[in-house]
Amino acid sequence: MHERSLAHVYGWLLLLPAAVLLVAFTHYPTVATVWHSLFSTGTRLRPSAFVGLENYRTLAGDPIFWQVVQNNFWFAAGTVPASIALAIVMALWVNGRLPGRALARMAYFTPTVLPMIAVANIWLFFYTPEIGLLDKIVGVLGGGSHNWLGDPSTVLACVIVMTIWKEAGFFMIFYLAALQSISPELREAATVEGASRWYYFRRIVFPLLMPTTLFVLINALINAFKLVDHLFILTKGGPDNASNLLLYYIYEAAFSFLDTAYAATLTTVLLAFLAALAVSQFFLLDRRIHYR
């Protein structure tokens, strides 16, 4: 009995450092954010007061919030499948026997290593009308100049393309690792059976990559909501919120409007959404994935 409780204490002590860090920097801020979202933003003249769900009502009636949610949906729909597909193609390519393989792998991985702010500064000039790389290429092909970031109908697509370029190389690394762990015997067996390369990929490689795909999918989806560094440089959410994303709007509410209560409300919505996403992915998709 005495020994068992001692083991308990021992176990908890081992957990303590990690638990303290988690509680202090993850759980407490989460709870505090939800709590703050029920109060109004205070000033010296009008101190903060409990307002219940008032902030959430404001949120529901805020057209910019709904536009930002819609933008974020298209941003996720544009970046996630494309960067995953591109990552698989690149991984298959550099996994094969080709001259200069190390160089190709490095080239694909380079965008991942660059800081997002630096990348955005480079792409800002790619997209600049007349003097930018994109307009120069279009010009060679005989097209006219286009104001890529200054046009609400193209700005979000521009941001999406840049994000795919930045992300795909990172996901490629995971696929590359997964591909290397697939036994070459499977390939030989498939060849003996006369399976085509596409059939081999579709029925053997792709299912075996599924655990990696789940991991990458979750990461890509979370990134679609947490990557906003580029907006500071590229568009500041403009023109007229056409490229504004949820997290950037939270930043604006907190640090430009100094409305911490509204920022907490937005954050709570984002957290709830991300939690629901993660849970549904693990419970729904997990069952359909084959782990070895």
Add this chain to the structure above:
Amino acid sequence: MTGTLRRQFLAIALAAALGPLAAATAAAATELTMYYPIAVGGPLTKVIDGLVADFQKAHPDIKVNAVYAGNYNDARIKALAAHKAGQPAQLSVLFSIDIYELIEQDLIYAFDDIVTTPEDKAWLKAFYPSLMENGVYRGKVYGIPFQRSTIVMYYNKDAFKEAGLDPNKPPATWQEMVDMGKKLVKRDASGNVSRWGVMIPSTGYPYWMFGALTMQNGQVLMNPDGNLTHFANPAVVGALEYWVDLSRKHKVMPAGTVEWGTLRESFLQGKTAMMWHTTGNLTAVKDGAKFDFGVAMLPAAKRRGTPTGGGNFYIFKKSTPEERKAALTFVKWMTDPERTAKWSIATGYIGTRPDAYETKLLKEYVTTFPPAAVARDQLKFATAELSTYQTGRVRKLLDDAIQAALTGSKTPNAALSEAQAQSERLLKPYR
């Protein structure tokens, strides 16, 4: 244990030996912390550090810790955070338009309540009046102008010659800017433009550029108390219509928004013959231009006009009377004519007071580089930058309205009326 004991003994011995001296300096030395932002390129932290070092040589009894705090937004956040954490800065350079936010939070002192001597009171009136507009609230001075700029027009003299225009006569009115712009636009056979007439940036700080257009059209954007905006005023709508027409009707400016960050490069590459930009870009344009360029005042509709911009000195309430006195000494020293002249030459910011332009230093600089005087001469037409209570939100309302009109998703009238209605809702409680 013994280590601490020994150190204590040493300290006591030292205190006994140097007692009178240490007490004297401790009583006299006031330590100040100041946050300051840097919003333009260049090694300005070195300039500030140099000024602070010079100040401490002249005033050994005051120690100033000048802390570089990022851009204007970062500096405000850091100053407010330090204040909340109980380690406030006694003074800071912050955005001139942060004044209502700081007053609402009850954080800053009016300089009128700190100055005592007639000489100090005269000092409050030494600056250009248009630079004081963003620093005065209900008759009291809360912000002393320090790093201040305005908008000017840069134009490509070679392009003017090529188009058959007089390179020494930049447009002085809106109509002239359109007429000259049309001559300056270069189109190829298939209609692609290789050079535009004019570009006014509409990302980053659209409300700032717009403040120039509305002033030229005879209307300011808000009242001096910062609790009422005039977005739906016909002159304001007219200003936005002119801006939209530059691209839609007159085709002298590209459609959509024009990026603040890359505009200078477009100008240097000859892709636009004229651009409106901050005076803070003067040195960079001077270094980068491979053609002959000119700097001019912004054109007029009913009158000339530009908003001012930039940072002011503020003195915070969480400070002792000695600290406030020391802070006042420091601010006065930093803004005296000689220092102002030096600072203006090193940065491109405007000399904030007329007598700075009487110093030998600045007089010589203006003779060798006349564009430096354009911003000064324009000051008499200048007005305050958009600044209200809830300033972040109100500013975004206007920014979004401008961009919606420029990209064609709303008419200028509809966009500005909506913005005005929402700004009413935000500002009503402050009246």
